[in-house]
Amino acid sequence: MRIAVLAGGRTPERDVSLRGGHRVVTALTQLGHNVWMVDPADVKLVEALRDRAPDLCWLALHGKEGEDGTVQRLLDLLEVPFTGTAAYECEIAFDKVLAKDALRRAGVATPDWVAIEGSALRDLGAGAALGAAAERVGLPCIVKPSRSGSALGVSSVERESDLAAAVMGALSFSEAAIIETKVLGIEVAASFVANPLDPLPLVEIVPKEGVYDYGARYTAGATDYYLPARLDPATADAVTHAAKRATAAIGSRDLARVDAIVDPGGNPYVLEVNVSPGMTETSLLPMAAHAAGLSFDRLCDRIIHAATERA
Amino acid sequence: MAEFSIDRFVDRYAARAASMTASEVRALFAVASRREVVSLAGGMPFVQALPNDEVVAVAHEVLTEMGDEALQYGGAQGLPGLRERLAMLMAEEGVVADPEDLVVTTGAQQALDLVGKIFIDPGDLIAVEAPAYVGALTAFGAYEPRYLPIEIDDDGMIVEQLEQALVRGERPKFVYTVPNFGNPAGVTMSQDRRRQLVSLCREASIPIIEDNPYGLLRFEGEPEPCLRTLDPDNVIYLGTVSKTFSPGVRVGWALAEPSVVQRLILAKEAADLCGSNLNMLITQRWFADDTRWRTALTGLVDTYRSRRDVMLEALGEHFPEDATWTHPNGGFYVWATLPAWVDSRGLLAAAVERRVAYVPGTAFYPDGRGADRLRLAFCYPTEDRIREGIARLGSLLLEEEQLYGTLRG
Numbered sequence: 001m002r003i004a005v006l007a008g009g010r011t012p013e014r015d016v017s018l019r020g021g022h023r024v025v026t027a028l029t030q031l032g033h034n035v036w037m038v039d040p041a042d043v044k045l046v047e048a049l050r051d052r053a054p055d056l057c058w059l060a061l062h063g064k065e066g067e068d069g070t071v072q073r074l075l076d077l078l079e080v081p082f083t084g085t086a087a088y089e090c091e092i093a094f095d096k097v098l099a100k101d102a103l104r105r106a107g108v109a110t111p112d113w114v115a116i117e118g119s120a121l122r123d124l125g126a127g128a129a130l131g132a133a134a135e136r137v138g139l140p141c142i143v144k145p146s147r148s149g150s151a152l153g154v155s156s157v158e159r160e161s162d163l164a165a166a167v168m169g170a171l172s173f174s175e176a177a178i179i180e181t182k183v184l185g186i187e188v189a190a191s192f193v194a195n196p197l198d199p200l201p202l203v204e205i206v207p208k209e210g211v212y213d214y215g216a217r218y219t220a221g222a223t224d225y226y227l228p229a230r231l232d233p234a235t236a237d238a239v240t241h242a243a244k245r246a247t248a249a250i251g252s253r254d255l256a257r258v259d260a261i262v263d264p265g266g267n268p269y270v271l272e273v274n275v276s277p278g279m280t281e282t283s284l285l286p287m288a289a290h291a292a293g294l295s296f297d298r299l300c301d302r303i304i305h306a307a308t309e310r311a
Numbered sequence: 312m313a314e315f316s317i318d319r320f321v322d323r324y325a326a327r328a329a330s331m332t333a334s335e336v337r338a339l340f341a342v343a344s345r346r347e348v349v350s351l352a353g354g355m356p357f358v359q360a361l362p363n364d365e366v367v368a369v370a371h372e373v374l375t376e377m378g379d380e381a382l383q384y385g386g387a388q389g390l391p392g393l394r395e396r397l398a399m400l401m402a403e404e405g406v407v408a409d410p411e412d413l414v415v416t417t418g419a420q421q422a423l424d425l426v427g428k429i430f431i432d433p434g435d436l437i438a439v440e441a442p443a444y445v446g447a448l449t450a451f452g453a454y455e456p457r458y459l460p461i462e463i464d465d466d467g468m469i470v471e472q473l474e475q476a477l478v479r480g481e482r483p484k485f486v487y488t489v490p491n492f493g494n495p496a497g498v499t500m501s502q503d504r505r506r507q508l509v510s511l512c513r514e515a516s517i518p519i520i521e522d523n524p525y526g527l528l529r530f531e532g533e534p535e536p537c538l539r540t541l542d543p544d545n546v547i548y549l550g551t552v553s554k555t556f557s558p559g560v561r562v563g564w565a566l567a568e569p570s571v572v573q574r575l576i577l578a579k580e581a582a583d584l585c586g587s588n589l590n591m592l593i594t595q596r597w598f599a600d601d602t603r604w605r606t607a608l609t610g611l612v613d614t615y616r617s618r619r620d621v622m623l624e625a626l627g628e629h630f631p632e633d634a635t636w637t638h639p640n641g642g643f644y645v646w647a648t649l650p651a652w653v654d655s656r657g658l659l660a661a662a663v664e665r666r667v668a669y670v671p672g673t674a675f676y677p678d679g680r681g682a683d684r685l686r687l688a689f690c691y692p693t694e695d696r697i698r699e700g701i702a703r704l705g706s707l708l709l710e711e712e713q714l715y716g717t718l719r720g
Contacts, residue, residue: 169657
């Protein structure tokens, strides 16, 4: 098969995307496909795809344009099949304001939250409501951009006086910010592959410095991972079940990673559903696949299979 | 319940490798290096200004006339002919040097690493300017020192702070400074401070590492005496041709006492046997023609001066009133201070979105400070791009200020 791997792009996750993209290119080449990489930041995507007319696009892009439905809509227009979730569903998954709403409507537990739009602050004086927001979600809370990945622009706020700076920080990455109750507990990633989505073992995440931020994610050795997660079977089932319902609420396909926290009572809270999970050497989905006895090549094969069956 | 790691060497790495981490800022630079982004971040010399024909001619001469030597290993100290040229280059700034007291290094950056290697044991205290050159912090960092940060003002390092630390009983292994047009702040140490620093360190028997990459890039005013000139016995001087000629040839050097030089040579030999003869010979020949290198350097200085002027003018026009910045008389950098609520790391994402980049101030402090500072480099972008970049950054800062105002009610 002729496969174009789309990786790179213009977002802060460019490097992560390129690293994952290169691994995918190597794996797909070993599987016998005719594979090449396309970086939308370097070439005009439409021309590049028309020139070489791939049978399938593998989407290894992250962040805006790559996983918010933009590229997916363009590929629909060009009638090129692609791996992963469809355009509209990507748009919902990528925007935490919409995604959290979709989760709640589907009855999936997610930490309580308040969304603040940058425009509401600038034009409507919503800053005055910041105190009310803090009261609603309580302290400590997590402040994050509504549309960004890899924990960029995320901060943990202990005191109300630090809230304004945290919101400013989040708004540097996105037009809106989410202020979310900080649920304390065990961080877990639930990965899925194929259609219908097949759960892979849960990965437990224990960052050595306490926060699973950008550095902890992409520095080998900065985080301890437990595979399978150190949860009793009933709790692990509950997490997998909640995560599966979260992917259904969003409408994920082919592959997905759900980030969740399990509180001390064993209750899972879904933080987000990723439609384009990282594929680097320290990424969680390939790690979970590895633990399930699925090599990176075979993981890629299953994803290709899922995408082409649909097409 | 096995602990699982994707990196099978994770338990094998040395503790010093723990400080080498991925960061958000590095991730953003992957985007910032793109064409459409005006980068005020990188301190890249404007090598396009060099007369390419002449560089080609020099390289051609070296390979045709001394190919055997150019393509061979050399001694770890560096070629004697080059060391003579470098001694002459230092004489431009009043430093008297015996070529025997020089060791040629792979850029001054390697000299920093070698200095760290021969002086720093884990846990040793070293005094650095705050802010300090980030490359020195990373080079020294590999040897696991503790830092004694000494603040700077418009006259450079505030030597009284070092003095107070010594009175408190602190004994740094050495003091590291970039006294001329420092990186990142662009400020120059005044003559009084220089004399004060030199006599303080002499009395306390603390060597000074004087790193002088920008000294010959003076736009106006009279040069201050080098620390090495004021006290040749107690100052280890680091130089480079990266700014006066080319960073691509990777030629730097250390000038020190014979005993220090011996250790540096051994450390250099252990690290990479010797520098590149080809690059050393090209550099030697480049500086052999007095008119050639002076003309090229004058051209560079004129370009940098104009770019500095444009940046300062644009800052006055576009930056918020409560921002301040330094007025460098040479070098590559302006250092801006913003209101305390600004976090220049997060702001970089919004800046890159608007197609302009800078280096957040936190990179230059060993202790996490500097979030309200930016380093703005004027050396590489054209005047138009500098104007455009500062305008983009200025409008972003004004919007941030409004946003902050509404958040503060």
